[in-house]
Amino acid sequence: MKADFLNNLNRGHSPRLLKRVFGSICMLWIAVAIGQQTPAPAQVQPITIEGATAHLGNGKIIENSLIMFADGKLTFVGDAKMKIARTGKVIDAKGQHVYPGLIAPAKPLGLVEIDAVRATDDQDEIGGILPHIRSLIAYNAESQVVESMRPNGVLLAQITPQGGRISGTSSIVQFDAWNWEDAAVKTDDGIHLNWPNTFRRGRWWLGEPRGFQPNKDYQKDVKEVATFMANAKAYDNDTAKEVNLAYAAMQGLFSGAQKLYIYAHGEKEIIDAITQAKAAGVAKIVLVGGYQAHKVASFLKEHNIPVLVRYSHTLPFFEDDDYDFTYKLPKLLSEAGLLVALQNTDDSNFATRNLPFYAGHVAAQGLDKEKALELITGNTAKILGIDDTYGTLEVGKSATLFISKGDALDMVGNQLSKAFIDGRDISLETHQTTLYKRYMGKYDGK
Incomplete structure (x- = not known):
């Protein structure tokens, strides 16, 4: 059989x-x-959270807060001293903290489970220019990796394909769903372009010197991208004799329905990439990475370019950079007047759960703690175009939030007691917590 x-x-x-x-x-x-966690049922009764310090995600704090929500929407956010009737289930959160759900942008969460098992890796397709590849339909809502985000407060993400020159199209999901249809918050929100580098590592296997070398093909690579964009803009879905999926997928960039996420680090690459994209007629652009973005901050501000800045838990690129440069880069860009949020680690999907600690590290470099929180909540929502519903604790928005026993941006304080997505009381159990309880029992002699 x-x-x-x-x-x-x-x-x-x-x-x-x-x-x-x-x-x-x-x-x-x-x-x-x-034993995969079952998604939580829809909210059936109002919920009131009283007494917690509320961090609204827009730079504001309410020390003794009252937060109420029903049918998945926030109905009241204010001071607990106000004379207003408490409704439904009341959660006493005195001494704890409430935060909006954290948002992880530009990551292939749910697209790869085990790096060493090819059958579970669907983050990269064959080919170099693939704007028509939709990451959402490959998203695994039952991923263990995705599940491990929730206990640290990461409740939403932008699911992004990887590899190639144009990786494909991303979508935004929430982390408690049966399948990708249920998970989707915003579909096909943007296309991701990896801009060519002016320098590349020497290919020693071809006899080239080791270390960084000038990329002799840089202009050729740039021309390839520019030509593709020009052809895509000239393409007309209605009059084309043959359907070109790649060109058709690019049309949202020219109408403003989608954003172009450009991955670039060097000063020259950033200027070249944005100049070329603007010349091609791309309406909305986001810079991702931006290691030297502080050197062209005025240029970025002039063109209204937000930055998903490179994550802070990493070493500097160059020997003559300050040792703490990566920690303070988000602060430098914020002080320059740019809209800034935090990108995630390049190394591991699992490490995305450290997102709140990246923000905490930035705060330790002098950025106001609530401004640092905005880098992973309100600002991220604005950049991704979901700020009408997510990112901050405001009346009318989604009740996607969590309660932490301590400071959520600190590794010691980040201990969640409750989390809600669209008002649904979600589980904080994961494979890791199951193993922790099992082996703690073993070593406790129980």
Whole structure:
């Protein structure tokens, strides 16, 4: 029977499809083995949180707060001293802190589970220019990696494909769902472009010197991007004799329906990338990474370019940079008047759960603590275009928030007691917490 199944499965199907089927089977086995968390039911009664210090995500604090929400929406955010009737279930949060759900931009969360198992890795497609690749349909809502974000307060993310010159199209999801349809908050919000580098590492296997070398193909690479954008703008869905999926996928950039996320670090690359994109007619641009963005801050401000700045837990690029440069870069850009939020680690999806601690590190370099919080809440929501619903604690917005026993931007204080997504009381249990309880019992002698 097993042989017949495999024969039927192989007959007439591509290796890519077989890979995805096998990956789905692997994920099912993993979910059954570890006990995947079931998404929380919709909110059925009003909830009141009283007494906590509320950090609104817009730079404001309410020391003794009263927060109420019903049907997934915030109905009251104010001082607990106000004479207003408490409704529904009342949570006494005295001595604790309330925050809006943290937002992780530009990460392939849910697209790769285990790096060493190819069947679970769907973050990068074959090819160099792939704006028509939609990350959302490959998103695994039952990912263990995604589940591990919630206990640190990371409740939403921009799911972003990786690799190539144009990686594809991202979407924004919330982290408590049955499938990608349920998870979607904003679909196909932007296209991601990895701008060419003026320098690259020497390819020693081809006899080139080690270390960074000038990229002789830089102008050629730039011309390739510029030509593609020009052709995409000239493409007309209504009159084209043949459908070109790549050109069709780019149309939202020219109408303003989508944003172009440009990954660039060097001063020259940043200026070249934004200049070329503007010349091509791209309406909305976001700079991602921006290691030397502080050197061209006036240029970015002139063109109204927000920055998803490179994460702080890393070493400087260059030997003559200050040792603490990466820690203070977000502060430098914020003081220059730019709209700034924090990008996530380049190294690991799991490390994305450290997002609040990146903001805490920035605060330790002198940025006001509430301004640092904005880098992972209100500012991120503005840049991603979801600030009408998420990112801050304001009446009428989604009740996506969490209660922490201490300072959520500190590794010691970040201990969640409750978390809600669209008013739903979500589980904070994960594979890691299950193992922790199991082995704590073992070593306690129980």
